[in-house]
Amino acid sequence: MGTRSYAWLAAPITAFAVFSLTAGILSAHDPRSKAYFRLFFSDPIHLKAGFATAAVALACFQVFSAAWIFRKLPWQKPAWINPAHRWSGRLVFVCILPVAYHCIFKLGWQGADSRTLAHSLFGTLFFGAYAAKITIVRLHRFPRLVLPIAGGLVFTLLIGLWYTSALWLYRQDASAAPPAAAAPASANAANGARVFAIAGCGGCHTLSAAHSTGAVGPNLDDLRPSFEQVRQKVEGGGGGMPAFGSKLSEAQIRDVAAFVSTRARSG
Numbered sequence: 001m002g003t004r005s006y007a008w009l010a011a012p013i014t015a016f017a018v019f020s021l022t023a024g025i026l027s028a029h030d031p032r033s034k035a036y037f038r039l040f041f042s043d044p045i046h047l048k049a050g051f052a053t054a055a056v057a058l059a060c061f062q063v064f065s066a067a068w069i070f071r072k073l074p075w076q077k078p079a080w081i082n083p084a085h086r087w088s089g090r091l092v093f094v095c096i097l098p099v100a101y102h103c104i105f106k107l108g109w110q111g112a113d114s115r116t117l118a119h120s121l122f123g124t125l126f127f128g129a130y131a132a133k134i135t136i137v138r139l140h141r142f143p144r145l146v147l148p149i150a151g152g153l154v155f156t157l158l159i160g161l162w163y164t165s166a167l168w169l170y171r172q173d174a175s176a177a178p179p180a181a182a183a184p185a186s187a188n189a190a191n192g193a194r195v196f197a198i199a200g201c202g203g204c205h206t207l208s209a210a211h212s213t214g215a216v217g218p219n220l221d222d223l224r225p226s227f228e229q230v231r232q233k234v235e236g237g238g239g240g241m242p243a244f245g246s247k248l249s250e251a252q253i254r255d256v257a258a259f260v261s262t263r264a265r266s267g
């Protein structure tokens with residue numbers, strides 16, 4: 001049985017196109033506010049980051065074990081390395097399932113800034129590249145360089161995904177929250193409580209003053225954001241939070257920012 005001809009590349013390329021497009025199409029919606037889960041993480045965004053980080057660690061082992069399998073390492077190839085490579089690959093898949101679920105079906109495609117745009121793009125391409133790699137492995141006997149190139153592409157996209165999301169998030173967590181600025185006198189916090197209810201902020205956020213227990217976005221009692229922080233986030237959205245700039249008036253946004261920034265408290 002010889003090597004397949006390059007015409008067979010049509011199969012993985014088709015898988016790549018079909019899976020990338022499907023992921024892109026399925027994720028073409030506004031962020032949804034229901035059916036998230038967070039397991040033992042503080043919120044679904046940290047759950048995504050945790051599983052993505054595990055996937056990256058496993059992927060590093062994938063590259064390492066692949067190099068061993070193809071005898072690129074100075075040591076003898078042990079018998080367990082093939083199954084270890086296969087099983088770590090399957091575990092990568094298990095790790096990306098909860099991530100994919102939230103990215104594709106809940107948060108959706110985001111392109112408001114270059115980070116989320118790059119992340120959305122890497123994400124859709126990743127599913128295509130993963131499908132292409134599996135196709136190549138399953139069909140066997142491709143020309144020698146095809147598999148390492150496909151594997152390398154999957155790995156590169158995964159690192160890109162992780163860099164634009166989890167690593168970014170952990171850096172955000174590490175940087176201290178800016179000092180609170182007082183709400184301007186023109187803003188009406190009592191009216192802001194109504195805006196909070198009407199806009200459905202509570203579906204995604206916990207805020208004791210509004211008796212809400214949403215757990216999609218950060219807990220606002222813990223975060224205690226400043227007036228300006230809330231105002232900007234509500235107006236512009238981003239990172240899984242919908243933008244309300246076109247749905248709420250400027251005064252309503254000021255009011256809800258005054259409400260959240262003055263009434264959020266820990267405990």
Ligand code: HEC
Pocket residue numbers: 031032033045195196199200201202203204205216217218220223225229230233234238239240241242244256257260
């Ligand atoms: C569909 C779910 C959803 C809804 C609805 C929603 N948010 Fe968010 N919100 C999020 C997510 C997810 C984040 C985290 C975004 C990030 O990490 O950049 C967030 C972040 C925030 C932050 C933190 C900003 C910061 O600087 O860290 C504030 C404040 C906030 N939202 C307020 C609101 C208010 C007020 C409303 C209602 C007008 C609202 N949110 C509606 C999901 C939502």
